[in-house]
Amino acid sequence: MMNRFSNPVLMKELKLRFRAFKSFSGLMFYLAVLCIFVVGFLMIYTQFSGTAFFRPSDSFTMFSVLSVLQMALVMFITPGLTAGAISTEREKQTLNILLTTTQSSTQIIVGKLVSSVVFLILMLVAGLPLYSLVFLFGGVSPSQYVTIFLFYLVTLIAIGSIGIMFSTITKKTIVSMIATYGAMIFLGGITAFFFFIGVSMDQMATGYAGTQNLMPFSPITYFWVSINPGALMLSILYPEITNTIDSLVGISFPIWVVYLIFYLLITVGCLAIAIRKLRANMKTNR
Template structure:
């Protein structure tokens, strides 16, 4: 832990990123957009219902929409922030200088990772006061709020680690970014499509001439649901979706536990590969 926080690479990258006016302008426009969405939703809902108050059920809908907006922010911005962390240094021909310093590979990789996702984490934290407006109208428990942000952080860390890994393995930033976005799309879109396909196959296979039979447990469908961020958040915000997933998979193991296991392992494996491959060319030259 001391090695992580006593990291010159991390401090240097944070200073360069947060001294730029673009960072604070980005936070400003993000908060303006979130405020416009929240107050616009409240105004349109109260106007359409002909009431002067906001119901707890409508507050829960707002909480769900905000959760998916945050998830989309994480999925589509994190690869752009991390996929060029190492490859850009290589393209600017400054990576060799960085490798000759006294910093270990672990410090360089973790410094680049945490500095890259720090801006995104700051965006999420800066939006908390606006996000917490849903508590004023009821319908949301603190546990729902904590679960969403815990899994947002796990997702940011995992996708950021994948981006750092590809940035280390691939020499060109644009190629690294494409591969990272491809991985993100596979985890968030392709797995969902495959789950729906497996659902249709399960329903078709369980239909007999005398009616519907109970489908057999499907481990593959459960794994697909467990690694898909959108399905996990949908199960948090809608108990009906959680019940539908259980009905399809017939596996009672909670998908949020599978999600944690998969993405923590993905984070550790990605960082391990990135650390091991960072100085591979220097070792060969010796």
């Protein structure tokens, strides 16, 4: 029974990843960036206030900026860990040997993804002592951090799945990384651009029709803002932003529900494509 659920690929990837010096150097760089930000934030705010006191409102501001910074670092690091998972094996000419083992395509893909996700979770957990300073000064509830952590988890799993998919369907790691970062730019930047364009067009349409008092209704604009990671994070940190979004699009449905469904579908779809194309690509490359 235990052999059925065992994944030698996952165990091998975990051992190699956690024994590598570059993994811990990357973790050190990640924590160094966060430490520099927290120390600098505390020094600047206490200096500008003229006292040694740090107010709870300032603590919440530090929590908000730290959460956004941590999300940016996660979105920047995740493609680098997953975009070369399969393509690197192909470039090293070890993928053929891996496919001749008794491991299924699902075990290989899931093992590669989970090993990367575990390391990313380690990075998030390693930043907990920095967040403890925020709880020390007050202004932030533990439920907010739990919500932010779940948001991180869903997002990085989806990004990792995208990287695994591109790593499987492309032959070169550099191409896979470019495609994955392009997907991140689309989800984080292009969707925000489409949202603002949609809001502007709706306001222009209501202005031309002379119906400024009517509530707009734009499902497409609502969809763009619902799948944007930055919009969801801001709505978690500042709940009043949700009311602003509702007034702009005319839909009062929680955006986190659409975000969760969309990114779960991305995760399942990308993993299904990667599993299906793993051995198909090898047949054509012999």
